Amino acid sequence: MSNNSPIFKTATELSQDLQGGTVTSVDITQAMIDRIDAVDEQVHAFLHIDKEDALDQAKASDDRRAKGESLSPLDGVPVGMKDVIAVKDQPLTAASKILENYRSPYDATVVRKLKDAGAVVAGRLNLDEFAMGSSTENSAYGPTRNPWNLECVPGGSSGGSSAAVAAREVPLTLGSDTGGSIRQPASLCGVVGMKPTYGMVSRYGLAAFASSLDQIGPFSTTVEDAALLLEIISGHDSLDSTSYPTEVPNYSAELKNSSEPKVLGLPKEFFGPGMDDEVRASIDQVIEYYRSIGYQTKEVSLPTTDLSIPVYYVIATAEASSNLARYDGIRYTSRSERAENAIDVYAKSRGEGFGAEVKRRCILGAYALSSGYYDAYYLRAQKARTLIRQDFEKVFAEVDAILTPTSPTPAFKFGEKSEDPISMYLSDVYTISTNLAGLPGISVPCGLSSSGLPIGMQLIGKAFDESNLLQIANAYDREHLHGRQVPNL
Amino acid sequence: MSDETPMDIDYVANLARIELSDEEKSTYQKQLGDVLKYFDKLQQLDVEKVEPTAHAFPRHNVWDKDEPRTGLPVKEALKNAPQSRQDQVVVPKVIEE
Numbered sequence: 139m140s141n142n143s144p145i146f147k148t149a150t151e152l153s154q155d156l157q158g159g160t161v162t163s164v165d166i167t168q169a170m171i172d173r174i175d176a177v178d179e180q181v182h183a184f185l186h187i188d189k190e191d192a193l194d195q196a197k198a199s200d201d202r203r204a205k206g207e208s209l210s211p212l213d214g215v216p217v218g219m220k221d222v223i224a225v226k227d228q229p230l231t232a233a234s235k236i237l238e239n240y241r242s243p244y245d246a247t248v249v250r251k252l253k254d255a256g257a258v259v260a261g262r263l264n265l266d267e268f269a270m271g272s273s274t275e276n277s278a279y280g281p282t283r284n285p286w287n288l289e290c291v292p293g294g295s296s297g298g299s300s301a302a303v304a305a306r307e308v309p310l311t312l313g314s315d316t317g318g319s320i321r322q323p324a325s326l327c328g329v330v331g332m333k334p335t336y337g338m339v340s341r342y343g344l345a346a347f348a349s350s351l352d353q354i355g356p357f358s359t360t361v362e363d364a365a366l367l368l369e370i371i372s373g374h375d376s377l378d379s380t381s382y383p384t385e386v387p388n389y390s391a392e393l394k395n396s397s398e399p400k401v402l403g404l405p406k407e408f409f410g411p412g413m414d415d416e417v418r419a420s421i422d423q424v425i426e427y428y429r430s431i432g433y434q435t436k437e438v439s440l441p442t443t444d445l446s447i448p449v450y451y452v453i454a455t456a457e458a459s460s461n462l463a464r465y466d467g468i469r470y471t472s473r474s475e476r477a478e479n480a481i482d483v484y485a486k487s488r489g490e491g492f493g494a495e496v497k498r499r500c501i502l503g504a505y506a507l508s509s510g511y512y513d514a515y516y517l518r519a520q521k522a523r524t525l526i527r528q529d530f531e532k533v534f535a536e537v538d539a540i541l542t543p544t545s546p547t548p549a550f551k552f553g554e555k556s557e558d559p560i561s562m563y564l565s566d567v568y569t570i571s572t573n574l575a576g577l578p579g580i581s582v583p584c585g586l587s588s589s590g591l592p593i594g595m596q597l598i599g600k601a602f603d604e605s606n607l608l609q610i611a612n613a614y615d616r617e618h619l620h621g622r623q624v625p626n627l
Numbered sequence: 628m629s630d631e632t633p634m635d636i637d638y639v640a641n642l643a644r645i646e647l648s649d650e651e652k653s654t655y656q657k658q659l660g661d662v663l664k665y666f667d668k669l670q671q672l673d674v675e676k677v678e679p680t681a682h683a684f685p686r687h688n689v690w691d692k693d694e695p696r697t698g699l700p701v702k703e704a705l706k707n708a709p710q711s712r713q714d715q716v717v718v719p720k721v722i723e724e
Binding site for chain 2: 239240241243244335336337350376379380382444445447448449451452459463466467468469470471472473477478479480481482483484485486488489490492494497498500501502503504505508514515517518519520521522523524525527559560574575576577601
């Protein structure tokens with residue numbers, strides 16, 4: 139395939155090419171479909187792609203452009219959706235058997251915003267069932283494979299969203315991040331992935347996992363592209379009562395302004411045992427680079443770090459057990475044929491429809507909320523969550539952002555952690571506390587390991603300070619562009 | 628707590644309304660027992676004077692404008708129901724005779 143093919147370009151470049159008239163949206167969308175046909179049998183990032191609908195949207199975009207009525211810089215650029223984000227009349231399975239035949243009757247707010255901006259919303263991307271997992275092995279429709287090494291996991295839960303961008307099947311995708319589900323797969327697949335501040339992006343139309351932690355966010359090959367997509371999907375929405383009423387800056391324009399060197403915090407608890415040597419070496423190089431352009435780094439402490447995984451799994455499973463009660467075999471899921479009474483409809487439909495990890499988490503959540511245990515688990519975890527938030531508040535009085543690896547190791551092999559829930563949970567150790575504190579975080583690729591697997595760094599910012607976070611991330615990314623490296627497929 | 632008695636898996640699976648096979652019950656009981664042991668870190672924490680966090684940036688009394696909006700038409704809303712009749716979802720009889 140020619141290097142000039144649209145699939146090797148960033149969304150920003152495609153946007154410029156579309157405006158310059160050197161390519162059409164139909165060209166781009168057709169190239170994307172051809173690429174999916176060529177490589178997705180190996181990668182399995184997509185659960186579904188409505189090619190006809192994608193090309194219709196592309197044609198409509200080209201017609202608008204011909205009349206001088208383009209809607210935004212993303213008009214005509216394809217964007218793929220994690221299969222938990224509702225697109226009217228398209229399937230939404232959440233990678234679960236229980237939603238096998240579901241079709242969304244409405245658009246999620248992020249999808250409506252993208253359609254209003256003229257983007258080609260195309261493709262349903264694989265994930266761990268209901269976003270519960272860190273490897274995409276929990277999909278009822280088979281795992282996604284890492285484009286850098288097909289024997290390795292792509293990370294998760296948004297593994298389809300990260301692998302599709304890494305494999306150059308689509309330039310931009312959306313995922314959701316509850317404890318690292320955007321940043322960890324972005325890191326393992328060598329692309330950029332960002333979780334915005336809680337409340338920055340509407341959750342309306344996102345199949346809920348843990349409502350106080352979930353956020354939708356972008357995947358891309360560059361930080362510049364992430365800014366472009368984030369500014370379109372962000373903003374207050376009256377359909378989500380946790381959406382925050384705040385102005386959305388023009389992130390991509392602000393990236394072009396030169397920014398002063400900043401102060402980066404290095405939390406000592408993150409740089410302890412458990413971190414792979416090559417990951418550490420790679421992060422050391424990132425630290426060196428920032429120092430070389432005038433940034434200061436400072437050791438900081440987040441003493442509650444070791445609490446974050448137990449706190450997260452109590453809160454997330456409790457919220458999940460409530461949220462997933464709606465999949466009851468009554469209104470919009472498959473119903474067990476063995477059900478004879480009302481309780482049967484619930485228990486048998488859920489027993490047949492849910493996979494192992496979803497069952498485990500719903501049961502654990504029901505336990506944490508049950509009479510006699512609520513104070514010991516759920517209430518305690520909510521109080522510990524306050525301590526975690528306060529740790530970050532103290533650190534952010536001294537620094538502009540926190541720099542850590544995104545994941546303690548590069549991508550692991552299939553089956554390596556799938557039988558041991560705790561070892562899988564520990565792969566989110568660097569990302570989870572960000573969700574508990576509601577803060578924005580971004581994973582930026584920072585090189586390859588000796589075995590050719592991507593390594594990512596994470597930057598955590600102050601609440602609603604995406605603009606600075608993106609500028610800091612871009613100060614590294616625009617000079618390195620590791621996300622533009624293409625895996626051999 | 629977790630170290631005293633193992634989780635009563637039948638009781639909790641019923642609370643969660645999930646039917647489990649015997650094999651699933653024994654696997655999950657063991658796995659969730661390990662997870663609960665891991666949660667013990669929380670029990671050692673002094674949080675008596677700490678206020679709980681439900682949301683990172685809580686908003687209170689979120690009101691919407693009192694303006695009528697079109698909802699989902701009944702036919703659309705029922706499109707995904709496993710069984711429906713006369714614009715309603717069909718369920719097994721819940722009232723005993």
